[in-house]
Amino acid sequence: MTRDAGEVAVVGGGPVGLMVACELALAGVAVSVFERRTERVQQSRALSLHPRSLEVLALRGLADRFMARGQRLPNGHYAVLETRLDFSVLETAFPFSLFIPQTVTEALLEERARELGVNIHRGHLITRLQQSPEEVHLEGTGGGGTFRAAARYVVGADGARSAVRTLAGIPFPGADATMSLVLGDVVLTEPLPHPALTLSSPKGVLLLAPLGDGIHHRAVVFDPERTKVPLSEPVTLEELARSVRAIAGTDFGMKTPFWLSRFGNETRHATTYREGRVFLAGDAAHVHLPAGGQGLNVGLQDAMNLGWKLVGVLRGLAPEPLLDSYQRERHPVGAHLLQNTLSQSALLHATHPEGQALRASVSKLLTLPAANRMLAEQIAAFDVAYPDPVLPAPPGMEAVPEVTGKRLPDFALRCEDGVTRRLYSLMHEGRWLMLRRPSAPHREPQAAPWGAWTSAVTAEPEGGPEELRPWQSLLVRPDGRIGYVARA
Incomplete structure (x- = not known):
């Protein structure tokens, strides 16, 4: 069968793909989303929206929807160090991290996409991609058979194992995972000493935080005795509880797991975010240890950056070379993200005596306001600026290097x-x-x-x-x- 993909086909119906679709549909661009899963994922991989992501949503009048469903946290963490990062000092209307499950984020963005008329095709897997000078042709399986579709542009927001990236021939160099960590969403029958608990010792690193549903807590564990366990090996409640007891002296009576998973620090970065009429965003462009909760947030910011530029070109409001600025602006952000998460990976791995001394030193360093603010701005994505103008300056105006490309707070x-x-x-x-x-x-x-x-x-x-x-x-x-x- 033939599917009408509209002007842009977005492959991947997670938060990043939906954000791209919303940006396009807001301007009346005909857009379709092709998602291989038949239903939304029920497990929340990401749990927070950082200050810049909240600003991105506020720029489109959407922040209130998310604020009503999340919990404000005034700080974040860097490598689960004892000293927290203080977001309250940032100049923004959102000086906090919003604790909100990814399932809710995805549901709210899908709701908005449907309001704007986006066609969402679930259960559709892309298996072939071919570019011509004027459009991109897609083939795949879905709807009970095979299908074909064509669009002027394609956005691959289909995750770390991106079919779009592979079919477009975009290299994805980097390093395989060198360690594995465990997470579990569980019920605790014993109270925590603090609403959110972080512990580090030679026995490992532990993060425990409520999921906001009043029932489950998220436990994330780095156990130095289990770092070489293959990512494919299923996690058991007994394994998780044993590691938590080793670090904290108790497993807090954890039971009834809703989700157990093993993840690693695989780190890869696409060599380009654009290949002709094909673009990458989110995990399709960059994968890393999910340290500091940055992956989803950086993906949403990729989406906005790409979305308005596609609108400009598709509507004849800007020249086609504007699209090249997506690579120039966002690829360095991805590279910095990988550097940041690799640094946190090294600190998490530092459970030996020398490493514990290093963790203590860095944690003490973060008690200095300037150091704490520097890393808080990195996690919040407030350190990102684009000093090169993307279009010729209008008459009588100029691009000023000191301010061009800097974010504006909501004054x-x-x-x-x-x-x-x-x-x-x-x-x-x-x-x-x-x-x-x-x-x-x-x-x-x-x-x-x-x-x-x-x-x-x-x-x-x-x-x-x-x-x-x-x-x-x-x-x-x-x-x-x-x-x-x-x-x-």
């Missing part, structure tokens, strides 16, 4: 009609935004054709980053980052 604007509005509330449609001070010369983005992709607001900022004080007009990218400025 207040006193608009010319006397109403105070938040910056992000003006960006829900996924367009560029021209902010003009009332004293500024009247300025419109005249650079054809992407001037038609821009909204304009006259307003006086109430707060906001110090480095923006000298500007008269500011052109904000659809992802809430600074594009160009006109200085006084």
Whole structure:
């Protein structure tokens, strides 16, 4: 049978693929999602949304849906060290990590995708991909037989074993797992000394935290006696409980496992995020130890970066080379992510006496506000900036290296009609935004054709980053980052 894939086919119906689809459909792009699973995964691989991911959702008016379903945590962790990372010092409307199961994140994004008219095809596996100068042809199995589909672009958001990446011939170099860890979602019959517990000793590293359903806790264990167990070997409750007892002196009466799994520190990075009309996002582009809960978050940010750029090109609002900026901007972020998680992997593995001394030293270092903030910004993705402009500057404006590509917090604007509005509330449609001070010369983005992709607001900022004080007009990218400025 032939499936109508629309203008973009997204392969992979997890949070990253759904986020791409939402970005596209918001602008009226016809998009279809092809997911090999027939139902959503019930186990929550990821459990948190970090500050920048919450900002990404707020930019599209979606954050409240997630806030209503999650629990705010003012800190995060680095390699399960004793000293926590303090998100409360970050300049953002979301100075916390939102504890929310991936199953809920996926359900909320699917709900939004369906509201926007996205076609979601479950039980569809892609087995063949071929590019032509104008489109990408897909073949696969699903719907009780085989199917064909064609789209102008394809986005592979189909995970670490990505069929799209393999079929497109994109290399995925890196290293196999050198150690295995265990997790379990279990019921505890004994109370924890703290709501969330982290312990490190020569016997291993333990993280225990409530899942938020009032029933289960997530236990993550690094047991130095079990690091060489093959990832394919099933985990038993007895194994998990034995490792927890060795580290904590008790297994807290764990019983009734909902999910038991073994995972490793395999680390790989696609050599390119684009091959012709095929793009990669999320785990299809980068895999790593899930340390600090960064994988899903970086994937959602990949999705927004790619989504608005595809919209611009598909709608004739921007030249095709804009799509090359996806690789330039996001590939270095992926490389930094791998460096970050490899560092945490080494600290987790440090259960010998020398390693315990190192963990203690790094934990003490994190009591220094500057060091703690540096790693908190890394985990929160606030250290990411894109200094190279993606399009030619409009007349009278310029790309300023000190600010171009930096994220903007959701600061207040006193608009010319006397109403105070938040910056992000003006960006829900996924367009560029021209902010003009009332004293500024009247300025419109005249650079054809992407001037038609821009909204304009006259307003006086109430707060906001110090480095923006000298500007008269500011052109904000659809992802809430600074594009160009006109200085006084």
